[in-house]
Amino acid sequence: MSVIEVQELGKEFQVPQKDPGVLGAVRGLFRPRYENKKAVDQLNFQVEAGEIVGYIGVNGAGKSTTIKMLTGILMPSSGTVRVLGRDPHKQRVENAREIGVVFGQRTQLWWDLALIESLDLIAKIYDVPPARYKEVLEQFTETLELGSLLKVPVRNMSLGQKMRSELAAALIHQPKVVYLDEPTIGLDLIVKERIRDFIKKECGSKGMTVMLTTHDLGDIEELCQRVIIIDNGHVIYDGPINTIKKRFGKFREITFETAENAKAPTLPAGAEVLAAEERKLQIRFDRTVSSASKIASTVMSQMEVTDFSLSEPDLAGIVKQIYNGALDMEEK
Numbered sequence: 001m002s003v004i005e006v007q008e009l010g011k012e013f014q015v016p017q018k019d020p021g022v023l024g025a026v027r028g029l030f031r032p033r034y035e036n037k038k039a040v041d042q043l044n045f046q047v048e049a050g051e052i053v054g055y056i057g058v059n060g061a062g063k064s065t066t067i068k069m070l071t072g073i074l075m076p077s078s079g080t081v082r083v084l085g086r087d088p089h090k091q092r093v094e095n096a097r098e099i100g101v102v103f104g105q106r107t108q109l110w111w112d113l114a115l116i117e118s119l120d121l122i123a124k125i126y127d128v129p130p131a132r133y134k135e136v137l138e139q140f141t142e143t144l145e146l147g148s149l150l151k152v153p154v155r156n157m158s159l160g161q162k163m164r165s166e167l168a169a170a171l172i173h174q175p176k177v178v179y180l181d182e183p184t185i186g187l188d189l190i191v192k193e194r195i196r197d198f199i200k201k202e203c204g205s206k207g208m209t210v211m212l213t214t215h216d217l218g219d220i221e222e223l224c225q226r227v228i229i230i231d232n233g234h235v236i237y238d239g240p241i242n243t244i245k246k247r248f249g250k251f252r253e254i255t256f257e258t259a260e261n262a263k264a265p266t267l268p269a270g271a272e273v274l275a276a277e278e279r280k281l282q283i284r285f286d287r288t289v290s291s292a293s294k295i296a297s298t299v300m301s302q303m304e305v306t307d308f309s310l311s312e313p314d315l316a317g318i319v320k321q322i323y324n325g326a327l328d329m330e331e332k
Ligand SMILES: Nc1ncnc2c1ncn2[C@@H]1O[C@H](COP(=O)(O)OP(=O)(O)OP(=O)(O)O)[C@@H](O)[C@H]1O
Pocket: 013, 014, 015, 037, 038, 039, 057, 058, 059, 060, 061, 062, 063, 064, 065, 066
């Protein structure tokens, strides 16, 4: 049995519609009109024990809505969700014992309490045995560098300090399944690194099952082997990161610096000009069709080149291609 099973899952929201102008607003008060918005639509996927899955998509794709259904906060409009065999909405209490959640956009800690008081409370709510709690707290204090924060109320913490505290609070009861919805949003690189290391150490090496939603593809590259990409509420890619890198990574880019303003040159098959700016020419080519040396010699025969460099596409570039419909084109 998979840890997370999602079948034909759908979620519709009723969104109030307003006509423009004062008259429209008044009419809306008396006779409100609603339109159905499909946030998640016939979603299917499974996650096995111990996997760390990256869940990505553009703003509004339906990621947080999915996570809310997986945690039991929202009830699906259609389809089924099972987490450790349970229905997370109907069996909310049992489900909550087994999961840890971080929503990067909002805090779940008690605003006025010192961090240690929040953590003590959470440990009590979850019945964590005192010896176990002491051990985990010591460990987290070290890995998340919480020592100087334990007595500080959450309201007085910086964003990065708050996020480290959130992670500790989400994992103090050592859950089997962890949902992280943008855990590194707005953080500087050093805090991001610390959080990634923590996730690797605390979740990865302890065999927790993790779904990680993020716009930071660095998080994905460091933590996940598998990604699920969603768009308009349904899955457009589900598989290993390496497969998309291979499939879409067949493009390379060469940038030429030219002695004079670059004009678009005639190019061999499989190559196209991406940009021709002042003394700079950027070319993309399919390395299964052409080669860097062929492109370089073709361009050099047409203009004076002072320098050039070759670059590999990174995951960000590849994902952008997929968002822009590269998958549809491949399938046709
Ligand atoms: N409570 C709600 N009522 C009405 N519409 C909603 C509600 N929550 C989400 N939506 C809509 O559902 C769609 C999906 O939203 P969701 O928050 O799941 O996106 P997301 O993928 O998490 O985006 P982001 O990357 O911006 O966090 C959006 O169009 C959003 O406006």
